[in-house]
Amino acid sequence: MKIKSLVSIHQYSKDDILCILENAARFEASPNRNLMEGRVAATLFFEPSTRTRLSFETAVNRLGGRVIGFQDASTTSSSKGETLKDTILMVSNYADLIIMRHHLEGAARYASEVAGIPVINAGDGANQHPSQTLLDLYSIQKTQGRLDNLTITLVGDLRYGRTVHSLIAGMSHFKPSFHFVAPDEMRMPDEQKSFCDNLGIPYTEHTDFTEDIINRSDILYMTRVQRERFTDPEEYERVKNVYILRRSMIGQSKSNLRILHPLPRVNEIASDVDDSPKAYFIQQARNGLFARQAIICDVLGINHLI
Amino acid sequence: MSSTQKKREMQVAALENGTAIDHIPPRQLFKVAHLLELEKLDTNTITIGNNFPSRKMGRKGVIKIADKFFEENEINRIALIAPNVVLNEIRDYEVTRKQPVSLPGELIGIVKCNNPKCITNNEPMPTRFTVINKESGAIKCHYCERKINKEEIIVK
Numbered sequence: 001m002k003i004k005s006l007v008s009i010h011q012y013s014k015d016d017i018l019c020i021l022e023n024a025a026r027f028e029a030s031p032n033r034n035l036m037e038g039r040v041a042a043t044l045f046f047e048p049s050t051r052t053r054l055s056f057e058t059a060v061n062r063l064g065g066r067v068i069g070f071q072d073a074s075t076t077s078s079s080k081g082e083t084l085k086d087t088i089l090m091v092s093n094y095a096d097l098i099i100m101r102h103h104l105e106g107a108a109r110y111a112s113e114v115a116g117i118p119v120i121n122a123g124d125g126a127n128q129h130p131s132q133t134l135l136d137l138y139s140i141q142k143t144q145g146r147l148d149n150l151t152i153t154l155v156g157d158l159r160y161g162r163t164v165h166s167l168i169a170g171m172s173h174f175k176p177s178f179h180f181v182a183p184d185e186m187r188m189p190d191e192q193k194s195f196c197d198n199l200g201i202p203y204t205e206h207t208d209f210t211e212d213i214i215n216r217s218d219i220l221y222m223t224r225v226q227r228e229r230f231t232d233p234e235e236y237e238r239v240k241n242v243y244i245l246r247r248s249m250i251g252q253s254k255s256n257l258r259i260l261h262p263l264p265r266v267n268e269i270a271s272d273v274d275d276s277p278k279a280y281f282i283q284q285a286r287n288g289l290f291a292r293q294a295i296i297c298d299v300l301g302i303n304h305l306i
Numbered sequence: 307m308s309s310t311q312k313k314r315e316m317q318v319a320a321l322e323n324g325t326a327i328d329h330i331p332p333r334q335l336f337k338v339a340h341l342l343e344l345e346k347l348d349t350n351t352i353t354i355g356n357n358f359p360s361r362k363m364g365r366k367g368v369i370k371i372a373d374k375f376f377e378e379n380e381i382n383r384i385a386l387i388a389p390n391v392v393l394n395e396i397r398d399y400e401v402t403r404k405q406p407v408s409l410p411g412e413l414i415g416i417v418k419c420n421n422p423k424c425i426t427n428n429e430p431m432p433t434r435f436t437v438i439n440k441e442s443g444a445i446k447c448h449y450c451e452r453k454i455n456k457e458e459i460i461v462k
Contacts, residue, residue, distance in 0.1 A: 008451070010433055020429065085431070102425075104424065104428050104450075105421060105423050106424050107425045108450025109448070110425050126423070
């Protein structure tokens with residue numbers, strides 16, 4: 001039997017996505033289930049990511065499984081020069097499932113090819129982070145009651161932000177319209193734009209973050225503009241304050257508008273937005289737990305959830 | 307020059323059985339030899355010639371390998387650097403098959419990924435690329451998903 005892994009959002013069809021979201025809703029209704037009883041999941045975080053690791057480990061625990069792993073590669077043999085392959089093969093001897101985060105791009109795919117047990121990619125460098133995409137989709141579906149025909153505005157670092165690239169891929173099955181709001185140096189790359197062009201997905205690019213764009217949106221997806229991406233510090237200072245969402249900007253927005261953010265945020269969403277019923281980023285992170293429970297069951301072949 | 311002498315001289319270049327690869331761009335000749343792993347052939351007679359006058363391309367390189375017939379996947383590796391090469395299969399001094407090379411759908415262990423953060427540049431493992439556009443020659447890393455245009459391709 002072929003071992004199922006989740007490496008990239010591109011491997012999931014529309015039906016696969018809908019199936020995961022359906023199961024995520026079942027887990028939200030009833031999160032504690034002993035579906036992983038007697039099984040061991042290894043969380044291999046070659047690069048630290050507390051939020052993602054806690055979410056996955058909570059998912060395993062709520063499924064009745066047990067967790068082994070590490071959260072910092074400096075304490076493992078990879079710091080002594082062990083190959084990724086050897087580490088993965090060693091862990092495959094012990095665990096039933098690998099959940100891994102790695103700073104190198106393609107690491108999860110390679111691990112899935114050598115492992116012999118399912119591998120879930122919890123982020124490989126700037127490449128993929130499919131569980132984030134699925135929890136984003138779940139959050140969108142939950143707040144909008146549907147995924148089809150939504151207007152989604154992506155704001156911030158659209159050039160390096162892998163979450164926005166994957167979100168475009170994940171949403172591409174559901175006839176979305178996009179607004180891309182970014183400074184010139186962080187514009188959406190041509191690869192993503194031609195992906196949209198080929199599928200006939202409409203998008204508009206903006207450098208100004210205006211209320212007019214917000215008022216047309218169903219989903220406002222904010223991302224962090226990272227200081228280290230800029231060569232000119234003055235440019236960063238100028239740009240970081242342009243893409244801040246304030247409470248005053250959402251006064252005329254649609255009633256169904258929800259504000260998402262993959263977190264952590266720095267200053268791109270002002271704290272006066274937090275109390276708005278349209279702010280959804282904290283609940284969004286909570287949805288990650290249910291999406292990850294659904295993903296774990298999917299790769300382990302645990303079906304027939306009620 | 308006697309006619310026997312002439313014949314003998316010709317036979318140095320003429321192949322009884324084997325493969326003649328013609329129309330190799332002169333600058334790519336040794337890269338082609340490397341990609342075909344000719345250095346691993348211990349017993350075959352190999353003739354490598356370069357900068358022959360060519361009506362089609364000005365100058366060209368030619369490689370002749372006696373008693374060796376290449377599999378399609380072996381020969382298609384060179385399509386990346388020498389796309390107009392023609393492969394002549396020779397049996398009993400006759401060209402029995404003329405075959406232009408074509409880019410395969412997948413390139414394994416041939417191209418280096420341009421992304422320094424790609425796992426293939428940090429782990430002892432073969433690279434793997436999917437050819438996403440046969441006409442433009444654009445390829446995509448199977449691991450880090452980086453797209454590489456033809457002019458940026460680095461052959462290992």
